[in-house]
Amino acid sequence: MTVGLNKELESNTGFIRTSDVLSEHFAGAAARRLDQQHGNEELLYGLDLLGLAGPFSRVTPWELEDEHGVQRINASGYAATPFGEMPPVLTDFLQEFLTKNRAMSLPQQSSGPWRAALQTNLVRLLARELPSHADSQVFFCSSGTEAIEGALKFAKAWRPKAKFQISFSSGYHGKTLGSLSLTPNPEYQDVFRPLVPGALTSPYGDLGALTSLIRRVGPDNVVCVVVEPIQGEGGVNIPPPGFLSGLGELCRRYGIVVIADEIQTGLGRTGHWFESAAQGLDADIVTLAKPLGGGMTAVGATIVRHTIYKKMLGGLSSKRHSNTFGGGAMAMAVGLKSLEYLMENDLPARSLRLGAEGLARLKTIQAQHPRLLEDVRGQGMLLAMQFKPMLGLPLPDVLKELVFEATAILALRELHISGVMGNLSLSSKRTVRLTPALDMPEDVFKTMMNRVADFAARNPAARNILTNTPPAMTAKLAQFAASKPKKRTPSDG
Numbered sequence: 001m002t003v004g005l006n007k008e009l010e011s012n013t014g015f016i017r018t019s020d021v022l023s024e025h026f027a028g029a030a031a032r033r034l035d036q037q038h039g040n041e042e043l044l045y046g047l048d049l050l051g052l053a054g055p056f057s058r059v060t061p062w063e064l065e066d067e068h069g070v071q072r073i074n075a076s077g078y079a080a081t082p083f084g085e086m087p088p089v090l091t092d093f094l095q096e097f098l099t100k101n102r103a104m105s106l107p108q109q110s111s112g113p114w115r116a117a118l119q120t121n122l123v124r125l126l127a128r129e130l131p132s133h134a135d136s137q138v139f140f141c142s143s144g145t146e147a148i149e150g151a152l153k154f155a156k157a158w159r160p161k162a163k164f165q166i167s168f169s170s171g172y173h174g175k176t177l178g179s180l181s182l183t184p185n186p187e188y189q190d191v192f193r194p195l196v197p198g199a200l201t202s203p204y205g206d207l208g209a210l211t212s213l214i215r216r217v218g219p220d221n222v223v224c225v226v227v228e229p230i231q232g233e234g235g236v237n238i239p240p241p242g243f244l245s246g247l248g249e250l251c252r253r254y255g256i257v258v259i260a261d262e263i264q265t266g267l268g269r270t271g272h273w274f275e276s277a278a279q280g281l282d283a284d285i286v287t288l289a290k291p292l293g294g295g296m297t298a299v300g301a302t303i304v305r306h307t308i309y310k311k312m313l314g315g316l317s318s319k320r321h322s323n324t325f326g327g328g329a330m331a332m333a334v335g336l337k338s339l340e341y342l343m344e345n346d347l348p349a350r351s352l353r354l355g356a357e358g359l360a361r362l363k364t365i366q367a368q369h370p371r372l373l374e375d376v377r378g379q380g381m382l383l384a385m386q387f388k389p390m391l392g393l394p395l396p397d398v399l400k401e402l403v404f405e406a407t408a409i410l411a412l413r414e415l416h417i418s419g420v421m422g423n424l425s426l427s428s429k430r431t432v433r434l435t436p437a438l439d440m441p442e443d444v445f446k447t448m449m450n451r452v453a454d455f456a457a458r459n460p461a462a463r464n465i466l467t468n469t470p471p472a473m474t475a476k477l478a479q480f481a482a483s484k485p486k487k488r489t490p491s492d493g
């Protein structure tokens, strides 16, 4: 028997209708409970304990409201909502698209004008900065991890005899098996071993170490190097100047394929169209996803040099890599409109300017509260706060990791209470990221930063993050972390 449907729905067929969701008959606690029951229960239960599970509703593109009517500024969304929630630029466009479009929806085996337009614009955008990409080709998919899977296959087909792929410590490229093999995080990898063979890890930002690794295994044995130009899930790590350009030169010398993973950084998040190009790297393959769908749909893209593309998909091999949904008309149309909006408003430049103001403010807050914040980092609208551990006792390594993670999780809750929604960082346990919309109005952005300052004033030292958490909540969280609780009592809202 299902739980949580309100009376009216239960008395009906037991099935939830679109009208139930649109009318908000099915919302709040009922939706949360069923989401736990039939979705990722553990994740949603943990968020529910913290009061972070939602569902949240849109007030403006940049502000969300919970079921109690409390409004917060949204700097969450894992960098996938470049214009906030349901931005009018896209909702208006979609209405037009839905009434006027006659192009086929999922035109896998024929040309499609939306797909052709988006791939052309992406290539021209990249070639504006990297002319060597003028004749590059694009493979579309529906997520970041799939864009990486495609990139790895293109690279392998180009260098079929080589067997090693190199990525970097704290890197994040996704969780399907190929991309997971290059995401060196034991929490995500261990249970799935053996992964795709040949994955090697080099320390991020260290060109000397990369050079030694390539020489040690033999340059001819290396298929590709996959690199984030700024690590996002790793906690916003900016490499030292010269790292990316040096990496490019090194790989070019040996013919190793360079894959720039711009899934988080690309299209303006870090203040440039392509962060790798801005840092002097002319990668062979560039992957994009998150913002390309405008925060409204899923679009991933793998942009590949012509010769490399042809090696995998040329001649009679054109079906060697494919998918059903990549290139679909509605996704491509939204992608095209998103790109147009980014260009017309020069949002990458705006992101760089406003983000610099945000980082300056974070630095002031850190200087005022050195016992709370160990470091603040960022570029453009990708900002990070790294916390001091909330327990300062000497602890064994396993417990230290748990304390680090709990510090960021409880800090996220405190930030939420202060009126700002942020993100955890999947490969950095002590870091909370802010990824506001690139078009967030300046007054909303300033209010957001004021609220971050309020949050820090409420928690002048990291241990306050713990002491401000109600003891009953801490106990439940500890029980949750220690074992699977037998009886759960998620909030009723």
Ligand SMILES: Cc1ncc(COP(=O)(O)O)c(C=O)c1O
Pocket: 078, 143, 144, 145, 146, 148, 172, 173, 174, 175, 228, 232, 233, 261, 262, 263, 264, 265, 289, 290
């Ligand atoms: C740099 C990078 N690559 C790949 C991915 C995976 O993207 P997705 O979650 O869409 O599969 C992410 C997601 O956070 C990312 O930040």
